[in-house]
Amino acid sequence: MPVWLNEMCMQRATLCGRLCFGSVAVMLFLCACENSGGPPTTTTSSRQFKTLAEKIAFLEHYVRFRRTYFALDFNITFHNNGQGRVPGPSDWDIRLIARIPKAQMVLWTKDLHAIASAPTDWLDALPAGISHSGITDWYQNSGRWVGINRVHGVVVYRNTTL
Numbered sequence: 735m736p737v738w739l740n741e742m743c744m745q746r747a748t749l750c751g752r753l754c755f756g757s758v759a760v761m762l763f764l765c766a767c768e769n770s771g772g773p774p775t776t777t778t779s780s781r782q783f784k785t786l787a788e789k790i791a792f793l794e795h796y797v798r799f800r801r802t803y804f805a806l807d808f809n810i811t812f813h814n815n816g817q818g819r820v821p822g823p824s825d826w827d828i829r830l831i832a833r834i835p836k837a838q839m840v841l842w843t844k845d846l847h848a849i850a851s852a853p854t855d856w857l858d859a860l861p862a863g864i865s866h867s868g869i870t871d872w873y874q875n876s877g878r879w880v881g882i883n884r885v886h887g888v889v890v891y892r893n894t895t896l
Contacts, residue, residue: 772814772816772824773795773796773812773814774812774814775812775813775814776796776810776811776812777810777811777812778792778809778810779808779809779810779861780792780793780806780807780808780809780861781807781861786803786805786806789803789806789807789808790803790806792810793806793808793810793830796810796812796826796828797828797893799841801832801834801838801841801842802834802835802838803832803833803834804832804833804834804835804887805832805833805863805864806830806831806832806833807830807831807832807860807861807863807864808828808829808830808831808860808861809827809829809830809859809860809861810826810827810828810829811826811827811828811896812824812825812826812827812828813825813826823895824895825895825896826893826894826895826896827892827893827894827895827896828891828892828893828894829856829857829859829860829890829891829892830860830890830891830892831857831860831861831864831866831888831889831890831891832864832888832889832891833864833886833887833888834887834888834889835887836884836887839882839884839887839889842873842880842882842889842891843871843873843880843882845875846873846874846875846878846880847873847874847875848871848872848873849872849873849874850872851872852872852874852879852881853879854866854869854881856892857869857890860890864888865886865888866881866883866888866890867883868883868885868886868888869881869882869883869888869890870882870883870884871884877893877894877895878891878892878893879891879892879893880892
């Protein structure tokens with residue numbers, strides 16, 4: 735192979751190597767800077783909010799559903815694991831109790847299966863503003879539980895991956 739051809743091949747290989755390295759570096763930078771979205775990590779109780787509107791606004795950062803509430807209390811633990819160097823799925827434990835319009839009870843149990851009973855120890859950790867006594871109907875699907883007190887229009891909800 736002539737010397738000039740050998741040098742041209744070497745220059746081309748060096749250029750390709752630099753372009754490849756540069757592309758990889760840019761991709762890694764973009765991945766590191768990417769905000770995966772989703773709400774921030776938190777451990778929050780509704781006790782810190784003064785109004786029902788403030789409670790609802792905060793809750794709606796951590797749940798997809800939108801509901802009407804007459805009263806609301808919750809404990810939310812959420813770990814956004816998508817913002818580190820190696821993104822991963824988030825973890826959460828969302829617990830709430832609410833007084834709601836009785837007509838909306840069906841929305842809370844959609845896609846859930848009726849069950850005879852559910853673990854209830856988590857209810858004791860909720861703020862004490864709304865009574866959870868009288869919860870008689872239980873529903874579940876995977877890591878979601880819903881309990882209903884149809885007489886008083888009270889719903890308890892837990893959704894957890896922890």
